Amino acid sequence: MEENPSENKKGMRKLSVDGSSFLTGSGARLVLTSPDGWTLEYALRFKFKTTINEAEWEALIGGLTGAKHLEVQKIEASSDSQLVVGLANGEYEAREDLMIKYLSHFRA
Template sequence: MEEDTSEEEKGLWMLSVGGSSCVSGSGAGLVLTSPDGWTLEYALRFRFKPTKNEAEWEALIAGLTIAKHLGVQKIEASSDSQLVVGLVSGEYEAREDSMAEYLAHFQSLKSAFQMLRVLKVPRAENA
C-alpha cells in the first residue's frame, strides 16, 4: 500500500549537511537522499582554515550545487548550525562579510529549485 504523500512532498530530496573546523583539520560531510531512498555521501576536506560556520556553509552550498546538477527540483536541507539556518530564514542578519557572501551564494542557488527548505536539527540527529 502506498503512503499518502502530499503533492508538495512528491519528488522531495533530503540533504543533511555538517561542517567541522579544528586544529588538526577542517572538513564537511553531506548526505543527499533521493525520493526513492538511494543516497549519495560526500566528504569534503578544505585546503583553507574555515571557521565552524564557514564549514557549515561550504557543506550546504556543495550539497545544493550537486543537487542542482542532478536536476533536483524539490529539496529539504537539514543543518545543526543555528547561524546558517537563521541567516537563510531571515531570522538573523549577516554581520560579517564572509557570512553575507555565503548568504548571497545561497540566494543565487535558491532559484534553481522549485522548492527549497532549510531546517535546523539538533546535532545528535544530523546524520
C-alpha cells in the same frame, strides 16, 4: 487554493549537511536522499582554514551545488548550525562581511 501536502512532498530530495573545523583541518559531510530511500554520501576536505560557521556554509553550498548538477528539482536542506539555518531562513541578519558573502552566494 491549498496544495495537498502529500503531493507537495512528492519528488522531494533531502539534503543533510554538517561542517567541521579542527586545528588539523576542516571539511564537511553531505547526504542526499531520494524519496525512495537511495542515498548519496559525500565527504569534503577543505584545503583552507575555516571556522565552524564557514565550514557549515561550505557544506550547504556544496550540497546544493551537487544537487543542482544532479538536476534535483525539489530539495529540503537541513543543518545543525543555528546560525546558518537562521541566516538562510531570514530569521537572522548577517553582520560580518564573510557571512554576508556566504548568504549572498547561497541566495544566488
